[in-house]
Amino acid sequence: MNAASETAYKRITVSPIAGSLGAEIGGVDCTKPLDDEVFAEVHHAWLENIVIYFRNQDMNPEKQIAFAKQWGDVHLHAFNRPVDGYPEITQIRKTPDMPRVSGNAWHTDQHYRDKPAKMTILFCYECPEYGGDTQFANLYDAYNGLSDGMKRDIASLFGVANGDSRKHQSGYTRAEREAAGFGTIKQMKPLAVNTIASHPLVRTHPETKRKALYIGKHMECIEGWTEEESYPLLQFLLRHATKPDYIGRIRWKPGTLTIWDNRCALHYATDDYPGQYRRLHKIMVQGDKPF
Numbered sequence: 001m002n003a004a005s006e007t008a009y010k011r012i013t014v015s016p017i018a019g020s021l022g023a024e025i026g027g028v029d030c031t032k033p034l035d036d037e038v039f040a041e042v043h044h045a046w047l048e049n050i051v052i053y054f055r056n057q058d059m060n061p062e063k064q065i066a067f068a069k070q071w072g073d074v075h076l077h078a079f080n081r082p083v084d085g086y087p088e089i090t091q092i093r094k095t096p097d098m099p100r101v102s103g104n105a106w107h108t109d110q111h112y113r114d115k116p117a118k119m120t121i122l123f124c125y126e127c128p129e130y131g132g133d134t135q136f137a138n139l140y141d142a143y144n145g146l147s148d149g150m151k152r153d154i155a156s157l158f159g160v161a162n163g164d165s166r167k168h169q170s171g172y173t174r175a176e177r178e179a180a181g182f183g184t185i186k187q188m189k190p191l192a193v194n195t196i197a198s199h200p201l202v203r204t205h206p207e208t209k210r211k212a213l214y215i216g217k218h219m220e221c222i223e224g225w226t227e228e229e230s231y232p233l234l235q236f237l238l239r240h241a242t243k244p245d246y247i248g249r250i251r252w253k254p255g256t257l258t259i260w261d262n263r264c265a266l267h268y269a270t271d272d273y274p275g276q277y278r279r280l281h282k283i284m285v286q287g288d289k290p291f
């Protein structure tokens with residue numbers, strides 16, 4: 001549950017938006033370096049609320065990269081072609097004629113890497129007046145909402161996540177999607193990194209030490225199980241984790257900067273703005289090997 005109200009913040013304001021997760025942060029200019037005290041409070045608010053956002057940020061690519069580097073080294077996307085001149089940034093852009101929205105399935109970013117990104121930093125340049133929210137699910141709550149018996153049964157299981165699978169909702173690999181006109185983000189020659197990785201189904205957050213379910217659309221099977229055996233359990237866990245009780249949603253406006261914790265949250269780009277335009281810039285921050 002959201003615990004922000006229990007913490008005293010001196011330099012920033014923290015206004016939770018749902019019981020599950022999410023808070024609007026006030027009093028911070030993310031386009032300038034954060035001093036140690038402000039950074040510590042924002043960091044604390046992020047860990048407590050999982051997803052936090054800042055309105056009215058006068059951001060540009062250089063400033064977004066500088067903001068990201070305060071949180072760690074940048075995690076480069078293995079497949080998506082970056083913005084020209086900025087290898088750290090990928091663009092999420094939906095034009096009115098595009099048939100689908102990128103990220104329109106419950107997932108955690110870079111699940112399929114040995115060390116998935118811990119944080120995603122998304123800045124909105126343009127969006128519809130309404131629609132196009134990003135939804136988030138609290139994976140601590142999802143874990144805590146399981147029975148003791150299920151917690152025991154999944155405690156030692158690992159799931160295999162694949163970054164380029166035909167199990168994508170389109171039924172195509174990334175290259176096939178692009179060739180067929182289903183892709184919304186240009187692809188590049190993949191980086192020379194593993195894009196199939198096995199991670200614990202229940203992970204311990206390295207900073208909060210809390211346990212979270214670690215599942216999502218990239219996870220295809222349980223290690224050592226067949227896909228047929230795996231599917232019912234993974235489907236159940238994903239349905240369970242995305243119950244309305246565990247969800248909060250961020251409403252975008254131009255100038256909104258949102259940061260979230262991929263170690264304890266799923267997210268889902270809502271496809272409810274056909275014929276409209278939306279453009280955001282995304283930077284990810286390196287994480288650790290899940291345990």
Ligand SMILES: [Fe+2]
Pocket residue numbers: 103107108109267
């Ligand atoms: Fe994503």
